[in-house]
Amino acid sequence: MKGRVMKSTGSWYILQSEKGTISARLRGKFKQEGLKLTNPISVGDWVDWDYEEQQETAVIRDILPRENYIIRKSTRKQQFSHILASNIDQAFLVVTVRDPRTSLGFIDRFLVSTESFRIPAYIIVNKADALSKEKDVEYLSLLKEIYDPLGYPVLKISALNQENLIEVLAPFLHGKTTLLAGHSGVGKSTLLNRLIPQANQATRSVSKFTSKGVHTTTFAEMFAFGDEGFLIDTPGIKEFGILEIEDQELSHYFVDLRRYLGQCRYHNCKHVNEPGCAVMEALEKGEIHPYRYESYLNILYEEDSHR
Ligand SMILES: Nc1nc2c(ncn2[C@@H]2O[C@H](COP(=O)(O)OP(=O)(O)OP(=O)(O)O)[C@@H](O)[C@H]2O)c(=O)[nH]1
Ligand SMILES: [Mg+2]
Ligand SMILES: [Zn+2]
Incomplete structure (x- = not known):
């Protein structure tokens, strides 16, 4: 069966x-x-x-053969990988501006993994109710500035106050299998409980000392949403270790860099310092966001250091 x-x-x-x-x-x-x-x-x-x-x-x-999956390096076992979930229609990366802050580098690593299967991804900025400081509001604007134009909608919500859940999020969920992923403490389980009250997932406050989550959810679990939808709650991820990707392949998983592929002078261009590089030209013209290019280099160099 x-x-x-x-x-x-x-x-x-x-x-x-x-x-x-x-x-x-x-x-x-x-x-x-x-x-x-x-x-x-x-x-x-x-x-x-x-x-x-x-x-x-x-x-x-x-x-049965997997249509797609989100995979990362295991933090517990060297050389091993861990599949967060498989056969998903879309991924919601739940992020927060503070307590804990989700970095751009983390977001970009996650997006590399969704892009490798062209899984649509959304950036769900939770705890909108706690955005009081000016620099927090600025960070939210930066997220919008970077990711909205790339086709990763940045949606601001508050799971706590139920802000934008029914009006903004729910319409995206019907009939789809949606992965909720992100750091510990960003409110993935709180959000899931709001959308599916009978799920009754445990939630716990962020540590007062570290401002980080305390790894409340320990196993991934999928819950039915409406008639044909599913939501997958997952344990918080500290770091998103990308599996070995060839240097030339990495730019395929950056939507903004991908547009320029094939236009560089050298077919094996890594877009670092090669003459006639179309990606670097686009960067100089402001067509690629500098933070995204920085993430690209970080991942490229990190992968190199493992060889
Ligand atoms: N202020 C505020 N707090 C929230 C919101 N959503 C969740 N929280 C709080 O954030 C803390 C962590 O929430 P969880 O739902 O346990 O976080 P999680 O992402 O599931 O964490 P892990 O299971 O450890 O990965 C709890 O104290 C929640 O009440 C929100 O929208 N606003
Ligand atoms: Mg949880
Ligand atoms: Zn190039």
Whole structure:
């Protein structure tokens, strides 16, 4: 039978299928696409499962091919990667301006991962109610200035005050599988609870000492939204480690750099200091935002330092 993984703890799974919601185990090991994964099966996966009479349990036999997935380097196990979720229609990166502040570098890394499958991404600025200082308001304007023109809508909300949830966010969610991702403490679970009250996800205040989240959600979990939509709550991410990407490939995952590809003098241009580089010309003309180019270089150099 076919089913979809709603929750995965690593040792057992909750599936949704025509037989309703069931818990299942995994038989054997899967080797996939040459990736070393800390979680062979992720939330959002479609799987083939059987009921094993003898053990009185549902067993996952196989994973159906993934349409897409969001993957990052595991922070716990070197050389391993972790799939946040798979088969998603869109990603909501939940960010905050303060307590904790989400950096541009983090946002750009996440967007590289969504771009690698051309998954539409939104930047959801939560805690709009707490934007009192001038420099916080300026940061929000900067986010809008950078990302709106690139096709990543920047949407300001307050999960706490329910500001813009029903009017602005909900219309994007119907009939879609939406991933909620972001740092710990930005309010992903609070937002999910507002949109799906019966989800009843645990939430906890940000640490007073570090202004950072305390990693309340520990496993990704998918919840039905309306008739055919799903929302996936995920554990907070500290750093988004991108899997090895070839130098020449990286610019394909920056929408703003991608526009100029093929126009550089050298076909293997890395857009760093090569003569006749169309990307650097665009940067000088102000067609590419300097912060985005800075993120591009940071990722490029960081990947290099691993070789
Ligand atoms: N002021 C304000 N606080 C909020 C808002 N949304 C969430 N919070 C608070 O932020 C804290 C963290 O919220 P959570 O929903 O637990 O954050 P999370 O992103 O799920 O965190 P992890 O599960 O650790 O990844 C809680 O104290 C929430 O009440 C908001 O819109 N405004
Ligand atoms: Mg949470
Ligand atoms: Zn170039």
